[in-house]
Amino acid sequence: MKNKLVCYFSAAQSEQPIVYRLIKNYDLIINILKADINPQKEGYLVIEVEGERDKYEEGVGFLKSLGVIVDPLSETIIWDEAICIQCGACASFCPTEALVIERDSMLVSFENSKCVVCGMCLDCCPTRAIKLHFEIKEAV
């Protein structure tokens, strides 16, 4: 199985080689998507975790046993209207019509509730006005 997780940790936990243990002891494939540690050494780690189901669950259990708070990752697409030049290149790639062109004005609009975060629009936007946003809580 494969999942994206946000791990929130405190200073004591950030001293430990958490990713190494997940790989070495639980045979998991870890892809670090984003990480941020503040000067007090508190922070979060966004990881994609892939492996056998029981190993995956044991690995997550290991994180929790250390006191790391583990949440499923919530991703959203952000469309920055100020950067968008209204070329319309994104709309034909959007499978759910979250990004659409109103044909009279030829203006692009984005409806977040229709978005399934497939990420196709990220590649085809030449101004990079569309960004993937990881929802991260304040560091614990």
Add this chain to the structure above:
Amino acid sequence: MMAYQKSYEEINEKIKRGEAVVVTAEEVIGIVEEKGVAQAAREIDVVTTGTFGPMCSSGAFINFGHSKPRIKMKKVWLNGVEAYSGIAAVDAYIGAGQLPENDPENKVFPGRFTYGGGHVIHDLVARKEIRLEAIAYGTDCYPNKQVDTVITLDDINEAFIFNPRNAYQNYNCAINLGDRTLYTYMGILKPRIGNASYSTSGQLSPLLNDPHYRTIGIGTKIFLGGGVGYVAWNGTQHHPNVLRGDNGVPMVTAGTLAVIGDLKQMDPNWLVGLSYIGYGATMAVGIGIPIPILDEEMLLYTAVKDEDIYCPIVDFYEGYPYSKPIDLGFANFKELKSGRIDINGKSVVTTSQSSYPRARQIAAILKEWIKKGDFELTRPVAPLPSADANIDFKSIPERKTNGNGFSGRNRRD
């Protein structure tokens, strides 16, 4: 009855008095339908056009001023992007498509091309701080060998846009006949004709409203990048003697413009760095050209509608890259804008690369400038080669170098 005519002078007099009747290339269509050609030609003085899309053949000349001591720059970089410095000591040309020295390019395909020369130009116009690095070998007159500093557009002497090929008169509609996704300058092309990508502002596009370049020529004053610019020459690959419809509008890529203008009075909204995944970096350029309604013929040209404009459908799997002639017919611009076209009986979703809303805005801004009396029209000082020209479209010849005789160094021995 003699056909109605207006001179540049008469139109400019009306502009100066604030009485000129100015409409956009969209608005003129309805006016002609309502009032007829004869009356509309009498009433309308100027039609404004606009286009805003990726134009790779763009860049800016810059004079940095001198360091102390003086320097003859051998190589120069702006935010890590090299500008060409094989001209005078502190002159350089930054091209829109230039990439940073250490860009990963397509080594991991498809590359991201996050930053390039077009982004540098955008950042310059946005008055952002730019790192300027230069190296030199040092001479008696120019002893300095290195510069590493931070500049803004206000710190440099001259900066002017000089774009060798902009405002293409018509452009291909790109599709992919292959079975893998293509990453092109026409954007992402999905396999097996998964989409059809186009890039022109159609009925608003400058050269589609003056198909034989009667009023757009060398010296024509234009909207360029949010400021004022001029047509400097025909653009590179200007190829006017091509297939045209009954309305005179080319049905394939045809005329192009080389344009020039002061970067310092431009606006970052109208010069925007672009990143095309798997292809490279480039820049979107905003251009608007006013067309004087000298007579009924000019009015008819400017009244061209999307449904009267066609462009060729071109395969980018083999047809374009390997110059294989594959006849896929033509797409109509009205249908392209509707979001779907029909190719070989299959309904294909269309992908736009050029911004129609921005083109519309440019035509509207230029209209306001002229109505307020801030912008007069220019009679071209020389015409561009037109449909009666005899221009061959050349390719690079394949010849043997035979190893010697071509090195400049040897010739100076």
